[in-house]
Amino acid sequence: MSSPTSQVPIVSKVMERTDPEEHGASLKPVQKREVVLRLEAESLDNMRKQATVRVDQPKGSTFQIICDEGPYLGGDDSAPPPLAYYSASIAFCLLTQLSRYASIKKLNIHSMKLSQETRFAMEGSVVKGTLAGRGVEVVTNLDIESDESEETIRQMIEVGKNSCFIHQSIMNPVPSRIEATVNGDPLLSID
Incomplete structure (x- = not known):
């Protein structure tokens, strides 16, 4: 029988966000840009953590990521x-x-x-x-x-x-x- 944590996706897209004006911008021969990511994370049960990562610049999607530790650190090894x-x-x-x-x-x-x-x-x-x-x-x-x-x-x-x-x-x-x-x-x- 699977545990409830095994049914939660390790990585999932929370929100899709894009700007057509930025499409292909990083494939231009000359660049001057900054990439900005914002992240919020919290501890869950045991050694599991969850982060919500948003790409602010250039406009990108938001993903939710789960991590865990192996048994050697007291985790359940349910995620990387x-x-x-x-x-x-x-x-x-x-x-x-x-x-x-x-x-x-x-x-x-x-x-x-x-x-x-x-x-x-x-x-x-x-x-x-x-x-x-x-x-x-x-x-x-x-x-x-x-x-x-x-x-x-x-x-x-x-x-x-x-x-x-x-x-x-x-x-x-x-x-x-x-x-x-x-x-x-x-x-x-x-x-």
């Missing part, structure tokens, strides 16, 4: 863990940029596949307040079938890596802060 989404987002973003480049340059690419290993580490003590997690390494292997020259493919990969927001966020960390309220009262900002 947060680090799986993070790892997939690295791969998806790079493939998007490579596909975009190939489309703009009208390259003859038969297929692009990617395999990736993403490593993380954690050390310290929850009890002592010294627990700290960190990214260790991301290794991406691309398998490209194409009639294009090695130099053309090398250029495509370089532009793809440089224009991939997530790769760039890893290589050049972005500022991050946490602002919190406790019982409705603001807590100092945590950088």
